[in-house]
Amino acid sequence: MADVRDRVLVLRHRPYREHDALLVGFGRMQGKFSAVARGVRSSRSHLAAGVQALTLTDMTIYRGRSTLYTVTAADAVRHYPRIRDNLERTARAAMLADMLDELWSEHDAAPEAFSLVTEAFSALDEGRPAEAVFLAAFWQLMRHAGFAPDLSRCSACGSPLDEEAEAGFRSASGPVCARCRVPGDEDLPQASRAWLRRADALTPDRLGTVVGSRTLMESLERQAKNYLLYHLGRMPRAFRFWEQVSGPLGEAGLEEDGR
Ligand SMILES: [Zn+2]
Structure with a gap:
């Protein structure tokens, strides 16, 4: 039982009881955790500003015997105002927060x-292209979570893809060569593979600096969503929200609409 201080990204915030909130945070050292923030819905709370969703906060959490921690201090470091005043940037940030929430276990x-x-x-708060920031971060996060495919090889037979023009993309496994392709696999042209390799090599401070044509980005986004849907078995909430406001994309949208 001890107080722990950590820099935390608040992933979720929802009302709890009359005056409290339940949070899901992701700490640099703690990883994902759930915590209750008491009294934050009263006007005099000194915690309120530091526990809003999509805020970076220096947080002190008390770890008692319960698995639910208690927030004892929360000093907001960044509120990302330019994310908050734009619907796409908010949605992209929430999608990445959902990935942290879904792909990592607590602690x-x-x-x-x-x-x-x-x-x-x-990068989103600086106004860099939101889709390019998101897609590069998406595949890098998948790699950190241990889910990213090897872009240089066929995921079915292992042969190098090199300059192969007719490669495909399979939601279950990633790239496939022309010989292994079956109906239902999407196109994965050389331009897409080149984009994915460049985006994967970016250092985190350079996210959003590799951009592409409208068609390329739409195809990359569809593949990313279908890949996530296959591996999680469902589409996280912020992904469904963005699809509703931006228009359905590919089979991922159709499956959700069919529920
Ligand atoms: Zn193959």
């Missing part, structure tokens, strides 16, 4: 994933 420290997402939030 599973992942400082690289934490840094990546906080850098992505900074």
